[in-house]
Amino acid sequence: MEFKFHVEGGDFTSAGTASSQIKKVLKQINIDPIIIKRVVVALYEAEVNIVAHAHHGDIKVKITPQQVYIRLDDEGPGIENVEKAMQKGFSTASSKVREMGFGAGMGLPNIKENADIFTVRSEVGKGTTLEITISTVNNG
């Protein structure tokens, strides 16, 4: 099964729509609730990152019997120092993002925590690509 979503930067009202739909699908196909939580928390953090930092982005979710693969491509300012951005507490979020309850520098580390495989590629001035893979077979 494959799903595609478009996310607009700054649209906090709609942030979470993709994660919500994926959660419903995973529940329908009887995935372990603990794995569902890992998938949707990782996806939601990444979705909020697009809304908070990018101009816009696209999300692709591929669900197979073995895993959930998520790819998020955004166009935006990119991440200057990916290594730094992966550190807990490092944030470049605006005050508006903080008012929404985010921007504490915990998003990317939390995605890593929930993913089995997580890669970040970013080009300053162009955008960022995240790839998240979570196995649905082994709860590890």
Place this chain on the structure above:
Amino acid sequence: MKLRDIVQIVEAEVLCGQDQLDIEVGAAVASDLMSDVLTLKCRDFLLITGLCNVQSIRTAEMSDIHAILYVRDKLVDLEMIALGEDNNMIIMRTPCSMFKTVGRLYTAGLKPVY
């Protein structure tokens, strides 16, 4: 502790999920930082927050939280209530401050998530 007891202890108003007040919650977390809530591995606890927006409901949805208690008589709008109803949540609102809410519930025996 039953949600019905929580409603009574903090003089809360139930905004959706009135038919689910006999559900038991074993623990609670109090936070205005949704990033913190999203790092919690446990499920099915009470979220006590002063952050009153759609993203607090979305965070609860992703975190498998079915009961939210807003403090300081925050205005919960219709969009939030509709999203809560869609997710079968119990949304409550208390006039108490965060400090008073947490103090009363802790004294009554509600446990922290950690």
